[in-house]
Amino acid sequence: MPKERGQKVVATNRRARHDYLIEDTYEAGLVLTGTEVKSLREGRASLVDGYAFIDGGEMWLDAVHIPEYTEGTWNNHAPRRKRKLLLHKQEIIKISHRTAQGGYTLIPLQIYFSDGRAKVELAVAKGKxxxxxxxxxxxxxxxxxxxxxxxxxxxxxx
Incomplete structure (x- = not known):
């Protein structure tokens, strides 16, 4: 089976650009379970209430809704759970300094597959x-x- 190439957008947070003034954007990898990946490949996800935060030097994505996989069994995932984000340590430090200034928050703009790997585009934003x-x-x-x-x-x- 050939490896996926290019970018396939799964979900976009269109409301974010209306509600927030976007300062910077970052690309982060997502730590997902198997059924979450299958559900995303079907194009099912909602970023409406999603946000990211830093806890203990790690970045987390919370309140993003990835519905249960329809073909899944008893080991299906929880639709709204905390998911770890993969970024370089220096990027996390840089983002934490920006959000500590006050008034800034981390919001997901879109979830997509880049060369077969699930990614999320995060924005450091200020509420309008x-x-x-x-x-x-x-x-x-x-x-x-x-x-x-x-x-x-x-x-x-x-």
Whole structure:
């Protein structure tokens, strides 16, 4: 059986970019059980309430929902359990200094398979205030309207 190549996205946290201001992103490996991997390969996962934290020099991912594998037996995994993240020690130290500043949190942006291995993209992020969210939406809408006006102008000019 040939080895998987490339990247296959399993789940994306679309809400994260709306609710948080993303500062840095990191790629971390995930320590999973067999049934979790099979469930992810079916494309089933939810990052909505997920977050990461550092405990005892190790990084953990919590509250990420990976549903039980449908073909699993009595040794199926718990859907919402703490999962260990694999990062270099220096990266963990760097991230812990950033989150210790206050106001910063670690959130998962997406889970994917990279060359057959489960990875999670983590972001060091700061929560947006309500007016920041409105301003971002307004800027997006203004840009969309400007692009539409330019496209209309170019079509009429031809």
């Amino acid at each position: 205030r309500e007016y920041d969210k409105r301003q971002t939406l307004r800027e997006k809408q203004d840009k969309r309207e400007a692009d539409r006006a330019i496209a209309t102008r170019q079509r009429v000019g031809e």
